[in-house]
Amino acid sequence: MKLGAILAIGAWAGLGQANPSQAQPASSKQVSATIVYLGKRYAEPLPLSLIDPILDDNGIQGARLGHKNNVGTARILGHNYELEEVVVPGDGDVVSEARRLLARGQRFFVADLESDDLIQISSLPSAKDAIIVNIRSSADRLRNEVCRGNLFHVPPSTAMRADALAQYFAWKRWQRLLLLKGTAKGDEKFAAAMRRAAKRFGLQIVEERENKFRAGHRRAEDGHQQIQDRIPRLTQNAPDHDVIVVADTQETFGEYLLFRSSLPRAVAGTHGLVPVAWHAAFEQYGGMQMQSRFQKLAGRKMTERDYFAWLGVRIFGEALMRSGSADPKSIRDYLLSDKFVVAAFKGRGLTFRKWNQQLRQPVLLMAARSLISISPQPGFLHPHHLTDTLGYDEPESGCRFPS
Numbered sequence: 028m029k030l031g032a033i034l035a036i037g038a039w040a041g042l043g044q045a046n047p048s049q050a051q052p053a054s055s056k057q058v059s060a061t062i063v064y065l066g067k068r069y070a071e072p073l074p075l076s077l078i079d080p081i082l083d084d085n086g087i088q089g090a091r092l093g094h095k096n097n098v099g100t101a102r103i104l105g106h107n108y109e110l111e112e113v114v115v116p117g118d119g120d121v122v123s124e125a126r127r128l129l130a131r132g133q134r135f136f137v138a139d140l141e142s143d144d145l146i147q148i149s150s151l152p153s154a155k156d157a158i159i160v161n162i163r164s165s166a167d168r169l170r171n172e173v174c175r176g177n178l179f180h181v182p183p184s185t186a187m188r189a190d191a192l193a194q195y196f197a198w199k200r201w202q203r204l205l206l207l208k209g210t211a212k213g214d215e216k217f218a219a220a221m222r223r224a225a226k227r228f229g230l231q232i233v234e235e236r237e238n239k240f241r242a243g244h245r246r247a248e249d250g251h252q253q254i255q256d257r258i259p260r261l262t263q264n265a266p267d268h269d270v271i272v273v274a275d276t277q278e279t280f281g282e283y284l285l286f287r288s289s290l291p292r293a294v295a296g297t298h299g300l301v302p303v304a305w306h307a308a309f310e311q312y313g314g315m316q317m318q319s320r321f322q323k324l325a326g327r328k329m330t331e332r333d334y335f336a337w338l339g340v341r342i343f344g345e346a347l348m349r350s351g352s353a354d355p356k357s358i359r360d361y362l363l364s365d366k367f368v369v370a371a372f373k374g375r376g377l378t379f380r381k382w383n384q385q386l387r388q389p390v391l392l393m394a395a396r397s398l399i400s401i402s403p404q405p406g407f408l409h410p411h412h413l414t415d416t417l418g419y420d421e422p423e424s425g426c427r428f429p430s
Contacts (some may be wrong), residue, residue: 056105056351058107058348058351058352058353059353060109061111061135062137063113063135064087064139065124065140065148066086066087066114066138066139066140067115067139068115070117085330085333086332086335088321088325088336089330090110090340091110092320092325092337093336093339094340096337097340097347100348101348104348111133114139121144122147129151129154129157135358137336137343138159139336145178146169158343160179160342160343162182163335164182165187166185166216170186170418170419171383171419174384176359176428180384180386181335181342183304183390183418184418186224187385188217188302190224190227191302191392191403192272192392193228194228194403195399195402195404196270197228197404198405201269203230203233203268203270204221204225204230204232204270204271204272205233205272205292206234206235207235207237207238207261207262208237208273208275209274209276211275213277214274217296221296233265236265238279255287258283258287265290269293270294271284271293271295272295272296273294273295273298275298281296281298302402303331303393304335304391305329305330305331305334305391307329308395308396308398309372310398312372312374313372341369341371342369342386345369349361349367363379363381374389375389382421383419385418387417388414389402389414402417403417
């Protein structure tokens with residue numbers, strides 16, 4: 028069997044419905060490359076429940092699985108790929124670490140970093156010819172305001188997530204929304220995205236309320252009594268609504284809305300029905316194969332960030348294999364070309380938007396243990412890509428890459 032046929036079968040059967048016609052390698056010449064997983068241990072909210080483990084390897088295990096997938100095909104081609112793992116402590120200087128790596132000649136980064144650090148690193152003069160794949164931040168400003176030609180985005184933007192929900196509400200004819208938000212910066216950003224999405228898809232936010240209450244000790248014996256008393260008061264006497272949309276990125280109250288609201292209403296947003304790129308309960312389009320592979324490697328369930336890291340490493344692997352080059356400019360050109368596609372267990376190959384370098388993709392709408400729907404929803408059309416109905420389309424984009 029020819030090498031191209033082997034690659035085509037691998038992409039089609041093992042990696043989630045890639046197009047076999049695009050699975051031919053450009054060259055079998057020797058290619059060597061190092062992909063750097065660059066992360067930082069940020070402070071994160073503790074899990075609300077004892078059934079959710081505290082993870083110290085979130086993300087990096089996905090990168091390891093992606094590297095394992097890459098290496099299997101690379102050996103057939105005679106290529107050599109390495110994965111270097113660099114995780115900076117919470118009080119460390121990740122920008123200085125990036126400078127050190129760039130000075131060593133590293134140019135391919137899978138960046139598990141928040142938006143401020145991504146902006147600083149992608150703005151470094153020495154990073155101008157690097158390729159930095161963002162696997163953590165959904166911040167709209169990275170795709171619409173502070174755009175960098177060396178920065179590509181794997182997570183759906185906040186706008187894409189909000190649009191995915193709004194499309195489903197419109198399809199269900201749930202048109203009246205009660206918006207509840209917390210006091211964190213991320214809460215306001217998600218709320219802003221929902222306001223935009225509601226306007227975009229003909230929905231009405233009947234009222235917006237802010238929750239400032241924090242339960243004293245959520246795991247204490249009387250913690251549930253505080254919550255059972257407080258949540259109905261937060262939601263009572265609201266105008267008639269079909270859905271409670273919650274913006275609670277710090278896990279302070281959103282989980283407690285289910286079954287405790289003043290009126291029996293669906294809950295969606297950061298809790299309840301959630302818009303995500305990946306979920307431990309997702310099994311469609313070969314997803315069970317992916318879940319099993321990850322479980323075998325890491326000994327736990329695959330998180331959304333693990334999926335982003337896996338996909339970020341796979342994106343580099345696809346570009347290196349198909350282009351037959353490890354030159355950063357050649358890789359960037361290939362990622363933005365019509366030839367690039369990466370399989371991702373989503374039922375279709377994924378590609379990058381040229382105007383903001385966001386990976387276009389379907390968004391899963393998940394309950395705690397099952398898939399509810401996948402957006403884009405039926406009836407939402409686009410002249411080129413249906414997935415471009417999610418987030419900022421090219422005419423709406425404020426992205427202007429510096430020359």
